[in-house]
Amino acid sequence: MNELLLIVRRSLSQHALSTVVTAFAIALASGLVMSVFVIQQQTYKAFTGGDVGFDAVLGARGSQLQLVLNTIFHLETSPGNIPYTLYQEVVKNPKVDLAIPYAVGDNYQGFRIVGTTEEIFTKFEYQRGKKFEVESGGKFFDSKQKEAVIGSFVASQTGLKVGDVFQPYHGLIFSEDAKHNDDYKVVGVLKNTNSPSDRVIWIPIEGIYRMKGHVLRGTGENYKAKEGEEIPDEAKEVSAVMLKLKSPQAGISLAQTVNNQGKVATLAFPIGRTMAELFNKIGWINRVLELVAYLVVIVAAFSILASIYNSINERRREFAILRALGAKRTTVFSVIILESAITALIGAVCGYFVYLAILFATAFIVRSQTGVIIDIFQFDWILILTPVGMTIVGAIAGLIPAFKAYRTDVAENLIPIS
Amino acid sequence: MVLSVKNLRKSYVSPDGENQRVVDVPNFSINSAEQIALQGESGSGKTTFLNLIAGILQADEGEIWIDESEMTSLTEAERDGLRAEKIGYVFQTFNLLQGFSALENVLLGMSFGIGADRNYAEKLLERVGLADRKNYKPRQLSVGQQQRVAVARALANRPKIVLADEPTGNLDRKRAFEALDLIREICAENGTALLLVSHDQEILSKFEKVENLANINRVESLI
Incomplete structure (x- = not known):
């Protein structure tokens, strides 16, 4: 040899x-x-197999895949909106552990702005046992203020930092002509999560409703929010409601109710299977x-x-x-x-x-x-x-x-x- | 007797399709440690005769006994094994492996037979005066030195017989005689029989026993 x-x-x-x-x-x-x-x-x-923090997504009637891509991965366009009252119903549903509304439709330099509630920071776990944390010197937004918390990737790509003020752009695709005349102040930069959330700018959902130029159609008729005036819940809309369920059986039952019996909304559940369908396609x-x-x-x-x-x-x-x-x-x-x-x-x-x-x-x-x-x-x-x-x-x-x-x-x- | 040939015949098919006999040797033998020079002109079939003895070519008829093994009855692989163990071959063109050092050439000469023995290989190179050139590649050696490596390699497997086919043909007179003396000395020292083929009268004159291939091969010269 x-x-x-x-x-x-x-x-x-x-x-x-x-x-x-x-x-x-x-x-x-x-x-x-x-x-x-x-x-x-x-x-x-x-x-398909990663822990995305949510079990199901409730959104407008249409494709479950589009709903998941839009809300979990912050890709694709929103399939539409659902009434805020539906969110209020879901929150009260005993099968639901946590329900967080998302309102999308704006961006900053191509990075998606998501209007939501403080629960995204206080209750939501993007991975089991892991909640969002802000880098030192920052804080989570005050839902009554025009404040923003930005993901780590957004911070690194745009250069935005705590104290900076920016103006959102309308739409999910960046267009210089579509600038809103609203100033948002960055109050926190999230620590890196190695998740799609790193690419997101979080603002209070109220901010989306009150963004100049936005029209709410929760009642079926156009409603424009006025400064100093409470927005009636009936007029409000959300793009999706992110759900954490009490059990897998709850998801099956809820999906049965929403997808087979209802006509207004779609429940994407389970999220992994929905994504697997994409890979199969x-x-x-x-x-x-x-x-x-x-x-x-x-x-x-x-x-x-x-x-x-x-x-x-x-x-x-x-x-x-x-x-x-x-x-x-x-x-x-x-x-x-x-x-x-x-x-x-x-x-x-x-x-x-x-x-x-x-x-x-x-x-x-x-x-x-x-x-x-x-x-x-x-x-x-x-x-x-x-x-x-x-x-x-x-x-x-x-x-x-x-x-x-x-x-x-x-x-x-x-x-x-x- | 270390080599005994009986009724050995070998033919080739010529381009005309005719069977052309090149070797027809009724009887030829060499004793242990004996040194014989075989005189043969170009085309007399001397290389074919050596290749038959070495088992490189398969005979058509006859017997070739090397030590106690009959070459013609062996399979090709067995002939290879016999050649590796009992026969050393020195070529006119040295046939050293160009990519290998002098030492590696000698080691490869051993490896298919007795197995590589570095100490013995180095001793052989020292004996042929190349101890300080053992790591040189053939192209870094003079032609005389290359032939000495070839001699060391032929002796590397402690053969019973060394076959030398015009081993001095590519050397000048001085180096030719040096190489010849070296081959003969080392064969004598090791008790190895030597069958050397040449058409050079001066070289042949150095041998006590010279056979003319024309006398032992009953085939007329092909040229």
Whole structure:
């Protein structure tokens, strides 16, 4: 075995350039395969299995998926509003542990402004046992004031800090022409939560109602809030009510009531299943990515085959000498297979760097776009199986060159027959 | 007797499709530690004869006894094994492995037979005067030094017989005689038989026993 490794080592160093190029191709293939599978699983897990703090979302009649994307992940447009009175009913429902209203429709530099109640800070747990906390020097907003508490990502991207004043923009997409004439003062910056909430600006829900230009249609007729005047509850609307339920059975029962019997609202429950439906719908993208990854593996395998096959002609004399020294045909065969497998293994190990680079980039993009965190250091069996698989693919790719080396005619390649 | 050849025949199919016999040796033998020079012109079939003895080529007919093993009855893998254990081969063009150091070349000469023995390999290189060049690659050595590495490698597996095919053909006169003396001395020291093929009369004249291949091979020269 030692002599085989010595021969392989020398051969790889003698053909260093082609070894490096081939290993690089393998590294790309290996890194791509690992990334595709891990990203698939991690994003699925992050979007469907993560603890989002709420069990269900009550919103306007329509798509549950749109409701979840809009309220949990702060993506997509709002499917519409529901009357504030519905929120008041839900709060009193004995199956509901916590109900927090959301009112959306404004942004600041593209970051979503969510009008809500103080309960989002005092009662809501974004993860089991974890409530929002403000960085030192800050506080939660006073629901009677035009105050805002901003997520950590918003703070880092916009430069807003405690004491700064900003004016919201109408709509969920930033447009310079849509500025509201309302000044909001930043009173707190939330500590990083590694959740979509990091991308949100929280203001009192009353602020949304009283934002200049906003019209409330809770009664079916347009109502504009006037300064110093109480807004009747009937006129108010909310985009959604975020629910923490007392039990899973409560969710099933509530969903039955709202979705099957009611006509006004939709209850998205359970949230994980709703997101899983999204992944099922876009599952074909994963299949395409897998196919691309497999194609890259095949190309990489051919690059091993071509690289070693091309070197066989110039190495025939070497094989003949080895045979003349007593090496068996199978030894020469093994040398080539080992060489292919080791090249693939080197590439596959380097593939971890490609994998980490892709995952870092993906995690950054996913986080900046959605606030969802992908754990790039999470162990997955694919991280073991891929290098092993690539090594086997490498060994298989070496079969054709190995047979060519196996058939090397010793006498012919040593000296001409006299 | 370390080598005994009986009724050995080998033919090739010519480009015209005809069977062309190149070796037809009824009888040939070498005793242990004996040194024989085989005189043969180009095209006389001397390399084919050596390759048959080494088991690199398979004979059509006849017997080749190496020590106590009959080469022609063995499978190719068994012939490889026998060659690795009992035969050393020195080539005219040295046939050193270019990517390997002098020491590694010698170690590889051992590894398929008795197994790599670094101390013995270093001792052999010291014996051929290359102790300080053991880590040099062939291209960093002179032709004379390369041939000395080839000699050390041929002796590395403590063979029963060394086959040398025009081992001095690529050397100038001075180095040719140095190399010849070295091969003969080391074979004598180790009790190894030597069968050296050459067409150089000066080289042949150094041997007590010289056989003319034309006399033992019943095939006419191919050229």
